[in-house]
Amino acid sequence: MLEISSGIRHFPSYLDRPRQETMIETIREIVSAAPLFTPVMPGTGKPMSVRMSNCGELGWVTDKERGYRYQPVHPLTGEVWPPIPNALMQIWNDVSGYHLPPQACLINFYADDAKMGLHQDKDEQDLRAPVVSVSLGNTCLFRIGGTTRTNSTQSLKLASGDVIVLGGEGRLCFHGVDRIYPATSTLLKSGGRINLTLRRVTP
Ligand code: SIN
Ligand code: FE2
Numbered sequence: 001m002l003e004i005s006s007g008i009r010h011f012p013s014y015l016d017r018p019r020q021e022t023m024i025e026t027i028r029e030i031v032s033a034a035p036l037f038t039p040v041m042p043g044t045g046k047p048m049s050v051r052m053s054n055c056g057e058l059g060w061v062t063d064k065e066r067g068y069r070y071q072p073v074h075p076l077t078g079e080v081w082p083p084i085p086n087a088l089m090q091i092w093n094d095v096s097g098y099h100l101p102p103q104a105c106l107i108n109f110y111a112d113d114a115k116m117g118l119h120q121d122k123d124e125q126d127l128r129a130p131v132v133s134v135s136l137g138n139t140c141l142f143r144i145g146g147t148t149r150t151n152s153t154q155s156l157k158l159a160s161g162d163v164i165v166l167g168g169e170g171r172l173c174f175h176g177v178d179r180i181y182p183a184t185s186t187l188l189k190s191g192g193r194i195n196l197t198l199r200r201v202t203p
Helices: 017-033 086-095
Strands: 002-005 008-011 051-056 059-061 069-071 104-110 116-119 131-137 140-144 154-158 163-166 175-180 193-199
Touching: 002 154, 017 051, 017 086, 017 104, 017 131, 017 193, 051 059, 059 104, 086 131, 086 163, 086 193
Parallel strands: none
Antiparallel strands: 002 008, 008 163, 051 104, 059 069, 104 193, 116 175, 131 163, 131 193, 140 154, 140 175
């Protein structure tokens, strides 16, 4: 484990290849029940480059009219989200150091040309709980800054099987994905990257 800065911990190769493969199978089942959708920016309706879904009692969604929020049902199917699988609950228990379980798991799928702009995760009411992130598939260049947008940033690569925890003083740090490196993993047959983030939403 490497402490990137206060509260930000990187666990390279946390999941070995067999556990990554099992996780991908599980995610495929979740996404067949709760299909990927394209999130859009509040106000402008501009589509983001990732496609996403969720599992857990709450899912993070966004649309032009109502903006960023958590809700118990899928925005297109109206169905409740599938439960968070045990393998992810176990990762949370092992690394979060938090006494309550996660309520949401965002599933982000990045094609090889997708990215995610610098942002803070602050739609959760419970900011004492960390965000636990699992990377699968192609390596990405991840950027982490401080708690204001103008703080200096550092970049690190997140590879398939890596886990990163944003907690404590790092919970509200700005972060984003600058790029995906094509063909750096054989886990996903059609390339790209999947990121899973476990979050506690309510105290
Ligand atoms: C996110 O910030 O929601 C995703 C981060 C990542 O893809 O690693
Ligand atoms: Fe985020």
